[in-house]
Amino acid sequence: MDQEQEVQAECEALLALLTRRYGDRLTPEMLDGLRGSVEAVVKRTIMPVRSVPLANGDAPLLGFAPCRKEG
Amino acid sequence: MAHPVFLPLRALGELLHSRQVSPVELTTTFLDRLEALGPRYNAVVTLTRDLALAQAREAEADILAGRYAGPLHGIPYGAKDLLATAGGIPTTWGAAPFRDRCFDADAAVIRRLRAAGAILAAKLAMVELAGGMGYRQPDASLTGPGITPWDPTRWSGGSSSGSASAVCAGLVPFAIGSETWGSILGPANHCGVAGLRPTFGRVSRQGAMVLSWSLDKIGPLCLTADDCGLVLEAIAGPDAADPSTTDRPFRYQPEPPGRRLRLGVITGVLEGTEAETRRNFETAVRTLAEAATVEEIAIPPLPYEEITRTILFGEMGSAFEDLIESGQIAGLTAPEDRYTPYSRMAVLAKDYIRALRLRGVVAAQMEEAMRGFDALLGPSRPFPSTKLGEEFPSAIRGVGKDLMGAIGNLVGLPAISVPDGFTEQGVPTGMQFMGRPYEENAVIAAASLYQTLTDWHLRRPPDALAGL
Numbered sequence: 001m002d003q004e005q006e007v008q009a010e011c012e013a014l015l016a017l018l019t020r021r022y023g024d025r026l027t028p029e030m031l032d033g034l035r036g037s038v039e040a041v042v043k044r045t046i047m048p049v050r051s052v053p054l055a056n057g058d059a060p061l062l063g064f065a066p067c068r069k070e071g
Numbered sequence: 072m073a074h075p076v077f078l079p080l081r082a083l084g085e086l087l088h089s090r091q092v093s094p095v096e097l098t099t100t101f102l103d104r105l106e107a108l109g110p111r112y113n114a115v116v117t118l119t120r121d122l123a124l125a126q127a128r129e130a131e132a133d134i135l136a137g138r139y140a141g142p143l144h145g146i147p148y149g150a151k152d153l154l155a156t157a158g159g160i161p162t163t164w165g166a167a168p169f170r171d172r173c174f175d176a177d178a179a180v181i182r183r184l185r186a187a188g189a190i191l192a193a194k195l196a197m198v199e200l201a202g203g204m205g206y207r208q209p210d211a212s213l214t215g216p217g218i219t220p221w222d223p224t225r226w227s228g229g230s231s232s233g234s235a236s237a238v239c240a241g242l243v244p245f246a247i248g249s250e251t252w253g254s255i256l257g258p259a260n261h262c263g264v265a266g267l268r269p270t271f272g273r274v275s276r277q278g279a280m281v282l283s284w285s286l287d288k289i290g291p292l293c294l295t296a297d298d299c300g301l302v303l304e305a306i307a308g309p310d311a312a313d314p315s316t317t318d319r320p321f322r323y324q325p326e327p328p329g330r331r332l333r334l335g336v337i338t339g340v341l342e343g344t345e346a347e348t349r350r351n352f353e354t355a356v357r358t359l360a361e362a363a364t365v366e367e368i369a370i371p372p373l374p375y376e377e378i379t380r381t382i383l384f385g386e387m388g389s390a391f392e393d394l395i396e397s398g399q400i401a402g403l404t405a406p407e408d409r410y411t412p413y414s415r416m417a418v419l420a421k422d423y424i425r426a427l428r429l430r431g432v433v434a435a436q437m438e439e440a441m442r443g444f445d446a447l448l449g450p451s452r453p454f455p456s457t458k459l460g461e462e463f464p465s466a467i468r469g470v471g472k473d474l475m476g477a478i479g480n481l482v483g484l485p486a487i488s489v490p491d492g493f494t495e496q497g498v499p500t501g502m503q504f505m506g507r508p509y510e511e512n513a514v515i516a517a518a519s520l521y522q523t524l525t526d527w528h529l530r531r532p533p534d535a536l537a538g539l
Binding site (some may be wrong): 005014017018022025026028030031033034037038040041042044045046048049051052054058059060061062063065 | 206216272285314315373374377378380384398401407409410411413414415416417418419422424425426427428429430431432435468469482
């Protein structure tokens with residue numbers, strides 16, 4: 001499978017999962033819209049993010065402090 | 072004496088402090104305008120007349136007794152309807168399923184403005200759930216599409232729609248909005264007012280609707296950059312109830328820094344920008360170059376918009392998991408908001424974390440790139456207000472560019488939008504000044520400099536001037 005087919009397969013798998021979970025509440029028109037939205041998320045958002053190389057030490061920028069109450 | 076409507080906050084404060092105008096008189100004036108003109112722009116969700124008049128009477132007594140609390144004392148304002156309010160005042164988040172929902176306590180920002188003596192006159196309209204559901208056109212709020220006072224057929228921008236249109240039309244002297252990505256700067260652009268997005272963590276979000284924990288910010292919309300500084304000083308500060316807030320103090324410094332400002336323009340920032348927006352921005356840069364140094368700067372090519380979108384989608388899917396899983400989104404106004412959110416549930420954890428790792432890379436890179444600059448310049452939005460029935464371009468949906476919006480929100484940088492001209496159709500465009508973290512004074516100083524060189528911020532929509 002080439003990369004384009006891989007990406008489309010991922011879209012289909014995610015769409016299948018969403019349809020299984022929520023399909024009974026969506027009309028055919030809404031399912032068409034959801035397909036477009038899933039493809040936009042995967043192709044126009046996730047794939048470009050995955051394409052950037054990262055080093056092992058590139059840590060997530062998170063705001064976090066251990067929770068310690070006095071007493 | 073000047074008519075109080077459309078006066079900047081300093082001038083209003085002077086009238087109140089010197090007792091030339093009473094808080095009750097002033098509040099009544101704005102309540103009447105909110106009631107009469109608010110529906111014209113779909114700007115108001117709830118008029119808080121009884122509360123406002125009670126607060127105004129209290130302010131009046133305090134000022135008469137010599138207990139003047141500062142520049143916002145006795146001044147009415149409106150709050151975006153995602154800020155919780157007690158006392159039976161609904162907080163709808165702009166969404167029909169929450170039309171009648173009330174909270175027991177005020178949000179931190181409401182409490183801080185109360186402590187500063189400001190008077191809550193209205194809860195203002197917004198795009199449902201702050202636009203996080205993927206709306207594509209303006210009719211996406213329980214109060215109808217927000218309308219810019221400059222043209223009854225065009226959009227006010229979103230999601231802080233009513234906050235911008237109410238300030239623009241002189242319905243309130245200032246308003247509070249919020250931005251996750253574009254929700255303060257966008258409406259400021261479309262309505263021709265000043266809108267300040269503070270540094271992430273500068274203002275407590277306690278009691279505010281969450282769209283995205285690591286992207287949401289609360290900030291003011293006002294007539295001028297100077298007004299934004301006054302309001303920010305009142306609402307900024309640490310809050311144990313919002314762990315994202317910083318201990319770094321903010322004191323507004325309205326005096327110019329006394330040296331020539333150094334401003335930057337990112338190479339390629341105008342890519343995908345509409346022609347009139349581009350023309351007005353280029354004219355504004357030439358104007359600024361008469362009083363400041365303007366240089367072009369390059370930043371590494373990275374998928375900035377995609378990184379920000381991944382974080383937004385991942386967090387939004389979690390923040391609204393209950394609403395989505397329960398099927399309550401079927402009650403939202405925009406048809407596309409009833410199914411698009413399901414796609415956000417498909418963002419994998421590893422992709423979300425990858426985006427958070429890239430956020431660290433971008434934060435370090437921008438700190439390096441912006442070192443020595445007071446602010447970076449760019450159009451506030453890549454396009455002016457669109458027609459009410461039209462789909463609008465949006466970087467959040469991946470159909471439009473917004474380089475500075477993506478970067479600034481991704482790494483929490485402050486930015487202010489001020490008007491920089493008009494299109495041939497008569498709607499405003501805006502210019503943004505984006506600074507390093509915690510440098511709100513620098514971006515306000517740069518925007519104020521621009522406002523001393525131009526008069527765009529003094530133009531008023533003719534519709535809103537009638538009767539004054």
